[in-house]
Amino acid sequence: MEKIDPRLRILCSFTYSILVALEKNIEIFKYYLILPVVLVFFISDFKKFFKSFISVNIFIFLCWLFLPFSIGGKVLFNFLKFKVTYQGIRYAFLITIKANLIFITNFVLIFSTHPIRVIHALHHLYLPKKLVNIFFLSTRYIPVIENEKNRLQKAMRVRCFVPKNDIHTYRTIGNLLGLIILKSYERSERIYKAMILRSFSGIFWTYYHFKWSKKDTIICLSVIIYFVWIIYLKIK
Amino acid sequence: MDNISENQIIELKDINVSYPGTGIVLNNLSLVIYKGDRIGIKGANGSGKTTLLYTIVGLIKVEKGEIKIFGKKMEKESDFVEVRKKIGFLFQDSDDQLFSPTVEEDIAFGPLNLRLSRENVEERVNKTIKLLGIEKLKHRFSHTLSYGEKRVVAIATILSMEPEIYLLDEPTTGLDEKISKKIEKFLIENDLTYCIASHDLSFIKKVCNKIYILEKGKLYPF
Amino acid sequence: MDNISENQIIELKDINVSYPGTGIVLNNLSLVIYKGDRIGIKGANGSGKTTLLYTIVGLIKVEKGEIKIFGKKMEKESDFVEVRKKIGFLFQDSDDQLFSPTVEEDIAFGPLNLRLSRENVEERVNKTIKLLGIEKLKHRFSHTLSYGEKRVVAIATILSMEPEIYLLDEPTTGLDEKISKKIEKFLIENDLTYCIASHDLSFIKKVCNKIYILEKGKLYPF
Amino acid sequence: MHISEGVLSGKVLGVGALITIGGTFIGIKNLKFEDYPKVSLLTSAFFVASLIHIPIGPTSTHLVLNGLCGIILGWKSFPCILLALFLQAILFQFGGLTSLGTNTANMAIPAVISYYLFRPFLKKNYFITGFLSGFFSISLSCLSVFLSLYFTGSFFKNFGKAIFFAHLPIAFIEGIITGFILSFLSKTKKEILEG
Ligand SMILES: Nc1ncnc2c1ncn2[C@@H]1O[C@H](COP(=O)(O)OP(=O)(O)OP(=O)(O)O)[C@@H](O)[C@H]1O
Ligand SMILES: Nc1ncnc2c1ncn2[C@@H]1O[C@H](COP(=O)(O)OP(=O)(O)OP(=O)(O)O)[C@@H](O)[C@H]1O
Ligand SMILES: [Mg+2]
Ligand SMILES: [Mg+2]
Numbered sequence: 078m079e080k081i082d083p084r085l086r087i088l089c090s091f092t093y094s095i096l097v098a099l100e101k102n103i104e105i106f107k108y109y110l111i112l113p114v115v116l117v118f119f120i121s122d123f124k125k126f127f128k129s130f131i132s133v134n135i136f137i138f139l140c141w142l143f144l145p146f147s148i149g150g151k152v153l154f155n156f157l158k159f160k161v162t163y164q165g166i167r168y169a170f171l172i173t174i175k176a177n178l179i180f181i182t183n184f185v186l187i188f189s190t191h192p193i194r195v196i197h198a199l200h201h202l203y204l205p206k207k208l209v210n211i212f213f214l215s216t217r218y219i220p221v222i223e224n225e226k227n228r229l230q231k232a233m234r235v236r237c238f239v240p241k242n243d244i245h246t247y248r249t250i251g252n253l254l255g256l257i258i259l260k261s262y263e264r265s266e267r268i269y270k271a272m273i274l275r276s277f278s279g280i281f282w283t284y285y286h287f288k289w290s291k292k293d294t295i296i297c298l299s300v301i302i303y304f305v306w307i308i309y310l311k312i313k
Numbered sequence: 314m315d316n317i318s319e320n321q322i323i324e325l326k327d328i329n330v331s332y333p334g335t336g337i338v339l340n341n342l343s344l345v346i347y348k349g350d351r352i353g354i355k356g357a358n359g360s361g362k363t364t365l366l367y368t369i370v371g372l373i374k375v376e377k378g379e380i381k382i383f384g385k386k387m388e389k390e391s392d393f394v395e396v397r398k399k400i401g402f403l404f405q406d407s408d409d410q411l412f413s414p415t416v417e418e419d420i421a422f423g424p425l426n427l428r429l430s431r432e433n434v435e436e437r438v439n440k441t442i443k444l445l446g447i448e449k450l451k452h453r454f455s456h457t458l459s460y461g462e463k464r465v466v467a468i469a470t471i472l473s474m475e476p477e478i479y480l481l482d483e484p485t486t487g488l489d490e491k492i493s494k495k496i497e498k499f500l501i502e503n504d505l506t507y508c509i510a511s512h513d514l515s516f517i518k519k520v521c522n523k524i525y526i527l528e529k530g531k532l533y534p535f
Numbered sequence: 536m537d538n539i540s541e542n543q544i545i546e547l548k549d550i551n552v553s554y555p556g557t558g559i560v561l562n563n564l565s566l567v568i569y570k571g572d573r574i575g576i577k578g579a580n581g582s583g584k585t586t587l588l589y590t591i592v593g594l595i596k597v598e599k600g601e602i603k604i605f606g607k608k609m610e611k612e613s614d615f616v617e618v619r620k621k622i623g624f625l626f627q628d629s630d631d632q633l634f635s636p637t638v639e640e641d642i643a644f645g646p647l648n649l650r651l652s653r654e655n656v657e658e659r660v661n662k663t664i665k666l667l668g669i670e671k672l673k674h675r676f677s678h679t680l681s682y683g684e685k686r687v688v689a690i691a692t693i694l695s696m697e698p699e700i701y702l703l704d705e706p707t708t709g710l711d712e713k714i715s716k717k718i719e720k721f722l723i724e725n726d727l728t729y730c731i732a733s734h735d736l737s738f739i740k741k742v743c744n745k746i747y748i749l750e751k752g753k754l755y756p757f
Numbered sequence: 758m759h760i761s762e763g764v765l766s767g768k769v770l771g772v773g774a775l776i777t778i779g780g781t782f783i784g785i786k787n788l789k790f791e792d793y794p795k796v797s798l799l800t801s802a803f804f805v806a807s808l809i810h811i812p813i814g815p816t817s818t819h820l821v822l823n824g825l826c827g828i829i830l831g832w833k834s835f836p837c838i839l840l841a842l843f844l845q846a847i848l849f850q851f852g853g854l855t856s857l858g859t860n861t862a863n864m865a866i867p868a869v870i871s872y873y874l875f876r877p878f879l880k881k882n883y884f885i886t887g888f889l890s891g892f893f894s895i896s897l898s899c900l901s902v903f904l905s906l907y908f909t910g911s912f913f914k915n916f917g918k919a920i921f922f923a924h925l926p927i928a929f930i931e932g933i934i935t936g937f938i939l940s941f942l943s944k945t946k947k948e949i950l951e952g
Contacts, residue, residue: 251937
């Protein structure tokens with residue numbers, strides 16, 4: 078999967094997600110199934126997949142707690158005082174399918190790539206330059222600040238801080254967060270200094286370049302045909 | 314026999330530690346620290362000194378091996394929570410250790426977590442400040458201090474906890490002689506137990522009675 | 536006369552610098568650096584060494600006094616922008632200097648900004664890496680390096696710019712002898728101009744031919 | 758608070774995306790090159806801050822801090838929150854990419870309102886202003902989430918209400934902590950709040 082140009086993967090995933098998100102007709106979903114079913118074979122990290130699968134479906138699960146009772150229509154059965162309707166179940170089911178199809182596609186096509194490379198690809202897809210620069214720098218410094226946060230929390234732990242439900246805890250966490258913001262702010266000033274000292278003039282030069290291969294062209298064409306076919310089915 | 318294990322503060326037995334990506338850092342390492350020991354650990358950059366000290370206080374999980382502190386086997390986080398009260402840990406990067414607005418509050422943080430009374434905390438703070446001669450810094454904001462000033466304050470924050478054992482990661486890095494000497498004097502003149510990780514051999518030689526070299530994940534006597 | 540001013544790289548004349556809250560840090564300080572000078576500045580913690588180096592490259596505004604670099608009077612930010620290309624500045628905190636994803640990209644950052652050709656940049660990167668013997672770190676992510684490893688990489692990022700003058704803030708802090716020696720050798724064996732702020736007197740004595748003490752905001756010959 | 762993929766209707770997704778695009782555009786319009794490190798590092802800081810667990814009753818929660826973000830960054834909260842949610846979507850699968858626009862709008866609109874509403878009062882009392890802005894922003898975000906769902910289908914009403922009330926205690930904690938953060942910053946570095 079890593080060998081396919083990230084730009085192509087992002088565009089493909091994005092088009093697919095929008096098509097699915099806007100789809101209301103439950104009959105057509107058997108055609109939407111094709112892409113994710115192919116992609117499932119490319120999942121390499123199953124542990125991560127299942128973890129992600131759960132975090133996607135928490136919200137969906139909450140929907141299931143409410144939706145079946147909330148939509149009027151043909152009553153299937155009564156659960157306690159509530160009427161479970163066919164329409165309710167059907168709607169919850171639709172949401173579940175949509176969310177998971179989009180998730181599988183995105184997981185394989187985008188989430189497996191390092192965020193910095195994803196942003197790099199978005200840069201080539203004409204995301205505004207200023208936005209890219211901010212995305213690039215903050216993605217770079219998140220691990221640094223996260224390490225800083227972890228070390229600060231470690232230092233708190235070795236000085237016997239144990240979080241509880243009390244005002245000392247909230248104040249300490251407030252101080253910690255304040256400090257993280259303060260340090261980031263001051264670090265940003267030093268980084269700015271360090272950048273201008275190394276002749277930075279507003280352009281981030283990149284070492285890494287994408288290469289569009291013949292394989293990419295073939296995949297690109299087949300994906301386009303697939304999408305056109307689905308749209309055709311939809312209109313019909 | 315009984316006496317020995319009573320005096321035994323820290324015992325690491327055949328521990329292995331590794332980082333994802335970096336591979337194994339501590340390899341079947343063993344170390345015993347007795348009460349009154351003044352241990353110095355020297356080692357090249359990246360040899361794992363910091364990792365070793367982290368492991369002792371449970372900030373990094375061991376893959377293999379056994380850690381005993383004050384005779385108690387450490388197994389889960391809550392075991393460590395208990396013993397950390399008696400351990401003073403100086404981080405290599407002082408910035409990590411200073412998280413309160415002012416120097417004074419930072420020095421008070423540890424004692425406050427030990428649930429000491431207010432007067433007691435105040436007394437300890439003032440005592441520590443006097444010991445290191447940093448009266449001038451008391452009301453300064455920690456983040457405006459110079460590098461070396463931060464180092465001294467970081468040391469102050471652990472002295473105020475009056476721990477039974479000190480684990481010091483490069484205590485004299487970036488300090489001038491005047492302050493180095495003060496710390497040296499403090500270490501030598503008091504009846505302490507400590508384990509220092511440092512490059513500064515001349516400093517280690519002055520304040521330690523047992524020196525080890527950390528190399529290829531193991532400790533060798535110097 | 537003409538010749539002297541041509542060889543004069545940096546000249547500070549009666550400068551005053553102060554911080555709000557801390558008060559005056561540099562007080563009527565003067566300093567001249569000629570081509571080929573190897574200057575060492577020693578001073579207690581908080582004496583203002585870092586501040587002095589910041590002032591030279593225009594990162595802190597002076598309240599009074601004159602700064603001349605390469606014979607040109609520095610008056611506004613744009614004056615400094617030009618001369619910074621020829622100055623290699625090592626920050627006391629390495630993390631501030633490492634803002635690219637990997638070590639390799641970080642070392643390439645300066646040369647790329649100087650608009651060198653791709654091959655030229657690559658050559659410089661590899662040369663620097665070889666000089667400091669950090670081949671193993673080349674593809675590592677900067678944020679996973681140990682303290683000392685970061686220090687070496689930070690030094691590498693400025694060596695790769697091949698500046699005319701180096702301003703180094705505590706270059707050997709936290710480094711082991713092997714790397715310290717390498718840097719020492721590099722400084723001694725090449726025909727460089729530099730100004731080092733450090734506590735490490737023995738290091739300064741080895742690599743510098745003019746040593747100053749910074750005290751009460753002024754420089755005194757050692 | 759993050760609405761998943763596939764839940765919202767096309768209309769709601771579209772409006773959310775438009776608001777986010779507009780807000781982000783305003784946010785970056787006046788950005789100069791010397792602002793890059795500042796905005797970027799604050800964005801990283803907010804992202805990292807949202808990873809910290811806060812004990813609340815027997816469980817724990819994560820902070821959103823959009824009120825604080827608004828007070829410090831103003832309109833720049835849009836790019837900041839956009840990136841944070843983007844990363845949360847691609848790293849942890851919270852929320853989603855199609856709902857990114859709506860989710861961003863739900864959190865960034867209260868942030869911007871909080872900027873205009875509370876920043877002028879900052880100097881009066883940092884803690885109280887912080888508390889109000891934290892409490893207000895989370896509540897408003899929940900209301901906004903409720904509306905996003907409600908406009909997708911009125912049958913989401915009960916679900917939306919449940920989300921709203923479940924977040925009230927969280928809004929309270931968020932307020933307290935925002936208050937402490939602001940009083941910390943007011944003591945140590947006022948220019949972050951005033952610059
Ligand atoms: N979080 C981490 N992830 C991956 N590797 C790490 C991490 N922290 C440290 N390492 C690696 O583990 C090794 C030991 O690191 P450690 O910080 O313990 O060294 P050290 O002896 O303290 O070095 P120094 O003298 O430079 O402080 C180094 O090679 C380092 O790159
Ligand atoms: N941003 C700041 N705001 C206020 N005071 C500051 C600031 N930065 C430094 N100072 C103060 O200015 C003085 C000089 O600081 P500086 O960092 O230049 O010292 P230094 O000689 O580099 O010390 P060290 O050896 O510890 O690095 C110190 O007293 C310090 O507390
Ligand atoms: Mg270390
Ligand atoms: Mg300094």
